[in-house]
Amino acid sequence: MLELGLKFTAAYLLGSVLGSLVVGQLSGGVDIRELGSGNAGGTNALRTQGKAFAFWVMVIDVGKGVLPVMIFPTLSIPGVGIDPAVSRETIAYSVGFAAVLGHVYPLWYDFKGGKGGATAAGVLCVVAPMLALPVIACWFAVIVITGYVGLATMSAAVGAAIFLGVTGLPGAFRLFTLAALLAALIVFTHRANISRMLNGTEGRVSPFRSG
Numbered sequence: 001m002l003e004l005g006l007k008f009t010a011a012y013l014l015g016s017v018l019g020s021l022v023v024g025q026l027s028g029g030v031d032i033r034e035l036g037s038g039n040a041g042g043t044n045a046l047r048t049q050g051k052a053f054a055f056w057v058m059v060i061d062v063g064k065g066v067l068p069v070m071i072f073p074t075l076s077i078p079g080v081g082i083d084p085a086v087s088r089e090t091i092a093y094s095v096g097f098a099a100v101l102g103h104v105y106p107l108w109y110d111f112k113g114g115k116g117g118a119t120a121a122g123v124l125c126v127v128a129p130m131l132a133l134p135v136i137a138c139w140f141a142v143i144v145i146t147g148y149v150g151l152a153t154m155s156a157a158v159g160a161a162i163f164l165g166v167t168g169l170p171g172a173f174r175l176f177t178l179a180a181l182l183a184a185l186i187v188f189t190h191r192a193n194i195s196r197m198l199n200g201t202e203g204r205v206s207p208f209r210s211g
Helices: 002-015 019-026 042-049 051-074 088-104 117-127 129-146 149-168 173-189 191-199
Strands: none
Touching: 002 051, 002 088, 019 042, 019 051, 042 051, 042 149, 051 088, 051 117, 088 117, 088 173, 117 129, 117 149, 117 173, 129 149, 149 173, 149 191, 173 191
16 A cells, blocks of 8 residues: 555646646746636646647646556666555556645645646546546536636546446446546536626637637
């Protein structure tokens, strides 16, 4: 269990590195927490800084979901090694959730982070590659139809959990549990967006607008 605990912590700390703030520092000290909605995630980066800025934010935020899931399960920690009592699948799912948790509640930034969508997408596309195309298609379709990035993110996350529940249970129970936990966390982090959509004040974006 020591291996699991250490790798969970390391993935959480990696997740706590926010793409929007890294790119902001490299772009002349832009802090998007002081702009737009004040959220340090990709949606606010897109709205306030444009597509190029948001693209690199997404690269970082997706990447920190991909890397721990791909590397940590087989990584031997010096002095700890590989615990045969813990399955590699359990390690992968645990560090994936930890990375998303770190993005939402980052240690480095007073536990005020983004909403977890991009990092969760990176995790799911590694642990369940068959979800990659449907998740991306769902996310983009909802944006095209509604213009709501938050709704697209929630729809993709919930859709992924439903898809795994319908096609994977009972054999893929742990994978479904991970997807369901990620979907619940993402919906929770978007609660303010839900409120704004209901009262008609949520901002919209156009995927075809240059910027």
